[in-house]
Amino acid sequence: MDKSLLKKLGLSDKEIAVYLKLLEYGALSVRSLAAIAGLNRGTVYDLLKNLQAGGLVSYFHESTKQKFVAEDPEKIQPLLAAKEADLREVKKGLVDLIPELKSLQDKEASRPTTKFYEGKNGIRLILEDVLKVTADVDVDKEYYIYSATKASDDLRAAYPDFTRDRVRKKIAVKAISLARGGRLHGLDERRWLGTHDESATYIIIYAGRCAFISRDHQGAPLGVIIENTAIYETQKIIFLRLWEMLGRTAAAEK
DSSP states (O other): OOTHHHHTTTOOHHHHHHHHHHHHHOSEEHHHHHHHHTOOHHHHHHHHHHHHHTTSEEEEEETTEEEEEEOOGGGHHHHHHHHHHHHHHHHHHHHHHHHHHHHHHHTTTTSOEEEEEEHHHHHHHHHHHHHHHHHTOSSOOEEEEEEOHHHHHHHHHHOTTHHHHHHHTTOEEEEEESSSOOOOOSSEEEEEOOOOOTTOOEEEEETTEEEEEEEOTTSOEEEEEEEOHHHHHHHHHHHHHHHHHHHHHHHHHO
């Protein structure tokens, strides 16, 4: 018998034990039930009250004794229906509560929020956040990156279809590569800084956030997201100014 199903209806282990004993043995006094279940009488009496409230147990008087009996197992159905109704109410309440919780979060928008991520799965979560948050922007669905060689390999390993999904969501990107290399895939532009620093951090500047992706001392990928509008705007200004300078340099070299 899978007792876990009864637990999912909100019954405790002891309530299940008492209910099953009543089903097995029929009508029992509190004393007899306590002895069979291996529980003290006070505990059994409290458990019976809970089971009565759920419609699973009833009682009757025989001579001077009060005896308890399990109701037909079909009575579990109304208990399930009540549980489903409660879950619907919880769901409705959560839908109403989420905007309130977000408003509390937004009150501290001036204070940076930092989130740390580790390993391949962590890097994928960062990239998924980039797509989700940027796609939700009303206009200018674009973000900016400083691309670094080793970190780029980690990004591709963590989310092989990232570029395809970015293009599908019509999100543009401007990339400044630290070293020569890289190719265009659609809705992207690239300029080169001309360094050869393979240990550099990969930086993504997007929709009020900045993500920094690198490796720890053991070579494992790790990342940080900083959520702060002021930091984002500052990093965006620096990026776009450097972008313009690299464009003028490239034009002069031709």
